[in-house]
Amino acid sequence: MFKSNFGKSKRPPGLLSQLLPAVALWIAWAGCEAKALAEEQPAASDVLFIVVAPGITSPGSRCDRPVDMSVLYPTLLELCGLPDDPQCDGQSIVPLLRNLDMEWRNPAIMTYGRGNHAVRSPRWRYIRYADGSEERYDHEKDLHEWNNLAGEAAWADVIEEHRKWLPRKEAKQVADLRPSKAEARKIP
DSSP: OOHHHHHHHSSOSHHHHHHHHHHHHHHHHHHTGGGGGTTTSSSTTOOOOOOOOTTTSOTTOOOOOOOOGGGHHHHHHHHTTOOOOTTOOOOOOHHHHHOTTSOOOOOEEEEOSTTOEEEEOSSEEEEEOTTSOEEEEETTTOTTOOSOOTTOGGGHHHHHHHHTTSOSSOOOOOOOOSOOHHHHHHOO
């Protein structure tokens, strides 16, 4: 689709040409520069998600709602005026970008390996491991997650509220895609 345009201008047309640098900026920043903020970040899975969408976002604006990587694809589809992908689990955050104060009920969901999931809402992080053990942290009082409150009966309703967001169906385990040491030696 962009082949003829790249040959002439080296840039894709329209809004996409404005979005690509922002996406590249976010990927580079989250992957490298965020390490410098490690002491300020509440947890390793929390990274800043920077979005520059001309006509939608404002310079210097900030939203503190947690989102996960599942929002990236549907958000780009909507920003580019493309149809929704019915196979996508994520939800576009364009409405949130337009109104930073709107109510946003979706937490960020993180998975590490099969059966290990975390649910991050504005105040809480709930973690459930494949062995059934749980953790729950109050980020208003315990930013570094030193005090696990999962065993306290007073917070059972918070845990139950976060459990409902856990994946109901596990995806199949993906084979390790890294080459073995023997295979790696063969790579030129």
